[in-house]
Amino acid sequence: MSNGTTSDAPPAESGDRIGRDGNAAGGASTDPLGSLDPDLARILRHDIKTPLQAASLNLELLALEQDGNADVTEAIASIQASLDTAVAMLQRFEHG
Secondary structure, three states, X not given: OOOOOOOOOOOOOXXXXXXXXXXXXXXXXXOOOOOOOHHHXXXXXXHHHHHHHHHXXXXXXXXXXXXXXXXXXXXXXXXXXXXXXXXXXXXXXXHO
């Protein structure tokens, strides 16, 4: 996007260090909160997941408002994919 407010640098790939499925580049997935008390880890995951889901909802509304503006909707889709990946990682650790 070249609107003067954002960088024209290519977006960072979420798979650079962590695979797109949320696993470490080497393979196996380990819970970064695994060393904490399970109840505290659950609360932290919830506290992280809630604003991510709110941001996702706001992006959906923005996408509806910007329908027809290809540059903006493409950027929104990229951000949405990153949010979806983060929420999926939290859910996997929550239930796995």
